[in-house]
Amino acid sequence: MKLKMHENSLFAILLRSQWWISVAIGVGIFLVARFFLPDVYAVFVGLPFFAIGAMAGLRQLRAPSASRVAETLDAVRTMSWAEFSGAAEAAFRRDGYKVTRLEGNDADFELVKAGRTTLLSGKRWKAARTGIEPLREHVATGEVSGTAAAFAAENRIRILQGAELAALLTKR
Secondary structure, three states, X not given: OOOOOOOOOHHHHHHHOOHHHHHHHHHHHHHHXXXXXXXXXXXXXXXXXXXXXXXXXXXXXXXXXXXXXXXXXXXXXXXXXXXXXXXXHHHHHHOOOEEEEOOOOOOOEEEEEOOEEEEEOOOEOOOOEEOHHHHHHOOEOOEXXXXXXXXHHHOOOOOOOHHHHHHHHHOO
């Protein structure tokens, strides 16, 4: 059984925040705990926040810079379908997925990892803006309207766009 952190829990929010926020909270908790506990024990009270700060810092170090994201997205927009699908296939294989190309309009790839199967459609990778209708048939990587994002969330559709798409395609 795999445990999953709730997306709105304090630690999940801190993981998505700048690393120094968690460290500052940890220091604050440590300073307050010193009034009630010996220093050795006060460190342990702030330790989870220091650990979250370190994890968030590592994630932020590994994430592509804004200029790298822009470069990658510009390069993706100039790719043909054959180039883009090849790059996406290679990226998912690097992430440990078994990738099968599919024929037809429903999906482009079947991705299998850890017993879970995902269908991926990326034919609208060049679209500047995507609404609800294309999401019913394809996953988009361009800018997504607010109603389309809500529709995707309700229907458990994951949209790769911006920094997430750039990170996937630039991993080595």
